[in-house]
Amino acid sequence: MKGETDMSRHDSCAGRAVSRRKRICLLAGMALGLGLLAMAQEEARKASPSAAAAAAPAAQSGMRAFIDPVTKQLRPGEIDEYVSARRTTLRSSFAPQPVQLRHPSGAAGVRLGRTQLVYSVATIGPDGRLKLDCVTGNKKAGERVMSSSRKGGPDVE
Amino acid sequence: MWSKTRFLASILAAALVVLPASLGAANVVLINGDPAGQGFNDPTPVAPVGGNTGTTLGAQRLIAFQHALNIWSAQLSSPIDIAVFATFEPLPCTAGSGVLGAAGPVSLWRDFTGAQFGGHWYPDALASKLFGADLSTGDPDPLNNAEIQALFNSDLGSANCLAGSPFYLGLDNAHGTAIDLVAVVLHEVGHGLGFATFTDGITGAYFGGFPGIFDRFALDTSTNKTWDVMTDAERVVSAVNARRLVWNGGIVSASVPLVLQLGDPQMNVSAPAGVAGTYLVGTAGFGPPLASPGLSGNLMPVVDQANGAGLACNPLSATNALAVNGNIAVVDRGTCTFVVKVKNAQDAGARAVVVVDNAAGSPPPGLGGADPTITIPAVRITLADGTALKNALRFRSRTRSGVLANLNLNLAVRSGADAAGRALLYSPNPYQDGSSISHWDTSATPNLLMEPAINSDLSHVVAVPRDLTLSQLRDIGW
Numbered sequence: 001m002k003g004e005t006d007m008s009r010h011d012s013c014a015g016r017a018v019s020r021r022k023r024i025c026l027l028a029g030m031a032l033g034l035g036l037l038a039m040a041q042e043e044a045r046k047a048s049p050s051a052a053a054a055a056a057p058a059a060q061s062g063m064r065a066f067i068d069p070v071t072k073q074l075r076p077g078e079i080d081e082y083v084s085a086r087r088t089t090l091r092s093s094f095a096p097q098p099v100q101l102r103h104p105s106g107a108a109g110v111r112l113g114r115t116q117l118v119y120s121v122a123t124i125g126p127d128g129r130l131k132l133d134c135v136t137g138n139k140k141a142g143e144r145v146m147s148s149s150r151k152g153g154p155d156v157e
Numbered sequence: 158m159w160s161k162t163r164f165l166a167s168i169l170a171a172a173l174v175v176l177p178a179s180l181g182a183a184n185v186v187l188i189n190g191d192p193a194g195q196g197f198n199d200p201t202p203v204a205p206v207g208g209n210t211g212t213t214l215g216a217q218r219l220i221a222f223q224h225a226l227n228i229w230s231a232q233l234s235s236p237i238d239i240a241v242f243a244t245f246e247p248l249p250c251t252a253g254s255g256v257l258g259a260a261g262p263v264s265l266w267r268d269f270t271g272a273q274f275g276g277h278w279y280p281d282a283l284a285s286k287l288f289g290a291d292l293s294t295g296d297p298d299p300l301n302n303a304e305i306q307a308l309f310n311s312d313l314g315s316a317n318c319l320a321g322s323p324f325y326l327g328l329d330n331a332h333g334t335a336i337d338l339v340a341v342v343l344h345e346v347g348h349g350l351g352f353a354t355f356t357d358g359i360t361g362a363y364f365g366g367f368p369g370i371f372d373r374f375a376l377d378t379s380t381n382k383t384w385d386v387m388t389d390a391e392r393v394v395s396a397v398n399a400r401r402l403v404w405n406g407g408i409v410s411a412s413v414p415l416v417l418q419l420g421d422p423q424m425n426v427s428a429p430a431g432v433a434g435t436y437l438v439g440t441a442g443f444g445p446p447l448a449s450p451g452l453s454g455n456l457m458p459v460v461d462q463a464n465g466a467g468l469a470c471n472p473l474s475a476t477n478a479l480a481v482n483g484n485i486a487v488v489d490r491g492t493c494t495f496v497v498k499v500k501n502a503q504d505a506g507a508r509a510v511v512v513v514d515n516a517a518g519s520p521p522p523g524l525g526g527a528d529p530t531i532t533i534p535a536v537r538i539t540l541a542d543g544t545a546l547k548n549a550l551r552f553r554s555r556t557r558s559g560v561l562a563n564l565n566l567n568l569a570v571r572s573g574a575d576a577a578g579r580a581l582l583y584s585p586n587p588y589q590d591g592s593s594i595s596h597w598d599t600s601a602t603p604n605l606l607m608e609p610a611i612n613s614d615l616s617h618v619v620a621v622p623r624d625l626t627l628s629q630l631r632d633i634g635w
Contacts, residue, residue: 098365101264101266103266103269103292105269105270105288106268106269107266107267107268107269107270107284107288107292108266108267108268109264109265109266109267109281109284109292109293110264110265110278110364110365111263111264111301112261112262112263112264112265114259116261116262116355116364117259117260117261117306117308118259118260118261118345118348118353118591118595119256119257119258119259119591120256120257120258120259120341120344120345120611121254121255121256121257122254122255122256122257122319122322122336123253123254124253124254124319124322125525129525129527130319130322130334130336130613131525131610132257132336132610132611132612133589133591133592133609133610133611134591134592134595134596134609134611135590135591135592136590136591136595137590137591138259140590140591141248141249141256141259141591142249142256144254145249145250145251145254145255145256146249146251146254156494156495156496156524156525156526157490157491157492157493157494157495157526
């Protein structure tokens with residue numbers, strides 16, 4: 001993926017022994033790049049100039065910092081951490097409020113988030129058999145998992 | 158016995174479903190959204206399984222996923238590629254319950270050239286097909302350019318995530334007790350292709366102020382209105398109008414006789430007049446199925462609790478055994494499993510068992526469980542129906558009640574359809590967020606791919622004569 005390629009170019013920088021000041025500068029640069037990338041994605045030519053669309057990118061970009069748990073100091077992030085952070089950012093950019101779209105042909109659109117995904121949830125019943133059902137939205141899916149874990153499924157008694 | 162006219166109509170229906178696909182298959186492609194070493198790229202060595210030749214976990218996931226997409230490819234036609242941006246990632250999960258996966262359209266579009274119905278949301282993949290070009294393109298993020306997003310649980314089967322219930326990655330549907338990934342992907346992508354409403358069934362409100370194309374075909378047979386012409390308040394009522402919400406598309410209706418079996422399970426009470434009528438039932442996953450002309454008998458309650466309830470969790474007392482012997486036992490849900498109750502009634506000589514639900518709602522769910530020694534039929538009825546029947550049962554002798562019931566299959570109605578032959582949508586009361594509306598009713602026989610509970614006996618077939626899903630997609634424009 002495009003972002004992973006970008007991160008790989010920084011691998012050599014993260015791997016060298018560099019001063020604390022340089023590490024901070026590198027981290028700030030990387031994080032700023034991530035933020036700019038996120039903003040560019042949301043400024044797609046199809047995006048409407050609505051306030052909602054304009055506001056979304058700013059809320060979704062952000063600087064990243066990694067703290068050494070022992071020294072409590074800033075440290076370089078591992079490649080996987082940047083990829084994970086980007087994925088989290090992208091997922092977050094996909095999850096909040098829907099984004100209005102306008103196609104040059106005049107068609108109106110909306111980009112959905114995970115709130116509209118249909119989730120399949122499996123629960124083990126008292127007889128040990130799996131019960132599968134569907135839930136809309138990531139929040140409700142998580143709630144169903146937790147509530148099902150406590151109740152154990154009702155379909156055999 | 159089919160008439161010649163009906164036979165020819167069925168052939169025509171099958172042709173309507175089959176021919177468009179043969180004119181040019183769609184290209185449903187997987188966009189691997191996982192980073193190196195994770196999910197679809199997991200390098201863990203595994204042995205090939207069930208026709209899946211992959212030798213790493215990631216490769217097998219890719220192969221199984223693409224196999225499911227290929228099934229859809231063969232049935233659909235589209236001038237543009239249908240991109241499914243997919244990932245395997247940790248999803249909420251515990252030892253007893255977990256998210257398997259999720260999918261849906263990335264975007265919705267309305268009022269585009271080629272839309273059959275203006276002012277209705279279409280899922281991206283269908284909208285682009287009808288528009289004749291990709292409506293979602295040019296974004297630097299491949300996720301935003303995709304038509305469908307899908308994500309699946311990479312932790313499934315691990316120690317703290319439904320241990321012992323991993324995804325089965327074979328292609329042959331021989332999943333045993335594991336969860337068949339191909340079937341789950343087929344189901345989830347079905348939602349992404351358009352088997353879903355975006356209207357809120359709890360508030361009745363449209364998404365973004367407009368109905369979806371699915372709503373155009375969701376017909377409430379109590380009001381004879383489709384969801385796209387109702388008020389919010391009407392949709393709230395309709396969303397819980399159990400077994401009165403149907404799919405009103407011509408292709409599905411023509412397909413119903415090819416797919417759904419004749420015989421709608423029911424209980425008919427013929428006397429006394431005050432409770433005479435036809436009752437909805439939930440059938441059992443154990444014991445013999447209902448048949449026609451059915452099994453008749455006096456309903457006789459088991460009473461083994463101080464409050465008058467009958468749980469039948471222990472061998473029946475002599476009084477209760479005398480009551481149910483040769484009759485249809487009425488017991489209450491609760492405390493022990495259904496198979497325990499039915500077995501105790503069977504051992505006492507009951508010819509069948511009616512389980513009264515202990516929670517309000519309709520239609521009555523089926524009875525889960527397994528016991529190969531159970532030889533009598535059993536059904537569940539709603540709490541409301543059970544209360545009414547028990548009231549009539551107060552006037553009984555030790556061996557007879559005069560409340561005459563027949564448990565049978567109504568051969569004039571197909572299981573999962575209404576009397577007019579229209580496929581039922583799932584509209585239980587109370588509303589089940591995520592399950593209601595956007596699935597076929599659970600009464601369908603055989604089990605269908607797009608039921609809310611993904612059943613273990615599903616095939617990898619999405620079209621007639623096995624399934625109605627493709628027919629539904631054709632109705633909305635595929």
